[in-house]
Amino acid sequence: MIEIKSEIVSRQTIKPSTPTPPHLKTFKLSLLDQISPDIHGNMTFFYPSDSTTHSISNDPYFFEKSKLLQDSISKTLSLFYPLGGRLLDAATVDCNDEGAFFVEAKVNIPLSHFLNQPDFILMDHFLPTTDPTTMELSNGAMFLVRFTSFTCGGVAISLSLTHKVADVSALLTLLQCWSSVCRGLSDPITPDLIGEKFLAPRDELSAMSVSVNVAVEKFGQRRFVFSASKIAELKAKVDKEFQNVLQSHPSRVEVVLALLWKCAVATKKKKTGSFGPTALFQAINLRKRLSPLPETAVGNFIWPFMVLAYEEKDLELHELVIQMRKSLNEFNNTKANMFTGEGAPLAIMGAIKERGEFFRNNKEMTVYKCSSWCKFPLYDTDFGWGKPIWHVSVNKLVSNTIALADTRSRDGIEAHLTLDEEEMALFEQNEELLKYATLNPSIYA
Secondary structure, three states: OOOOOEEEEEEEEEOOOOOOOHHHOEEEOOHHHHOOOOOEEEEEEEEOOOOOOOOHHHOHHHHHHHHHHHHHHHHHHHHOHHHHOEEEEOOEEEOOOOOEEEEEEEEOOOHHHHHOOOOHHHHHHOOHHHOHHHHHHOOOOOEEEEEEEOOOOOEEEEEEEEOOOOOHHHHHHHHHHHHHHHOOOOOOOOOEOOHHHOOOOOHHHOOOOOOOOOOOOOEEEEEEEEOHHHHHHHHHHHHHHHHHHHOOOOOHHHHHHHHHHHHHHHHHHHHHOOOOOEEEEEEEEHHHOOOOOOOOEOOOOEEEEEEEEOOHHHHOHHHHHHHHHHHHHHHHHHHHHHHOOOOHHHHHHHHHHHHHHHHHHOOOOEEEEEEEOOOOOHHHOOOOOOOOOEEEOOOOOOOOEEEEEEOOOOOOEEEEEEEEHHHHHHHOOOHHHHOOOEEOOOOOO
């Protein structure tokens, strides 16, 4: 394992370039934001050096870039004005222009040392939220950035955003706007700040966000990469049965996710000695399914649908992929409309209650949660010094999660899993998995 020493160079608050008008000072979140957990999600982008300078101590480019990032955050905050405010309760943002928080840092290694074999434990050196002093000084900021220089002139940009106001699609809108402003474009993408206009929050929930069951047990995060050719092999394995039932072809995400779920359950059985029923939740982007919602709607417009496997035979690869598509079709055809119309709030609260009751009655069920960022153009995030060589999100809160993202070539899939440490040690040796996936290859591979 490589050793990294990091040093924070400066910390500062960044306020919006223009004050928020008085009539916009209070921003009411939607019901879906209201029930979202008040935790920070993160995303880190790594950029190779774009200059011939090799000594960061006198590299003027880092501080030039830092100034550009800070100025562009200030301008971007004026467009995303709730992000410059502070949460008053689970459904209200005080848009008081207290601002975002920006950290400059440096590490004592070249970028290539880290990217040759990325280590999630070392990611703490790049995240703003892992530094207690930063969190104290940031004073409840909803948007934090840490800008880190490597000895080779490469840089990392980590942003941390509260889940109360943004899912990954909203994060993408923020990135597209911010990077456009940073590059000096005059007409950046602007956000649709819909808030309560989509689904008004419920007064009886005003003090409540959904809590996250932070895992007490130790869990590890690992990265597995599926190449385009291996994904094609997986698809070919299930295509015939899939076509017979659904008259279509499985997607890349469906076959990769099915294999990961199957192997995770097999690992659990190996550890406990017996098979137990299991559920997989997949997060769906509602923007594509609800016609009045624009792609640039900022907030939490995601909802999970559930796939169940009660017996071991349900975990045949083709069975899982077929069940995933059937569950998705059912959601699209019958459940997506519960988010519209006068009855929407009650329908949503009813669905949450029903889900809670289901798990109270099925305590033995092992639950996995998946979100996919595939097809989100995160690799196009260019602040003026080129596109990133890698982007990654670190999960420090919850075990049994699967996050999928495109590889830089856009045709492979990178999977990030969190599992109990004992299970992870077994999982990463699973022969069926390793037939299709490579464990943590070099970013340069």
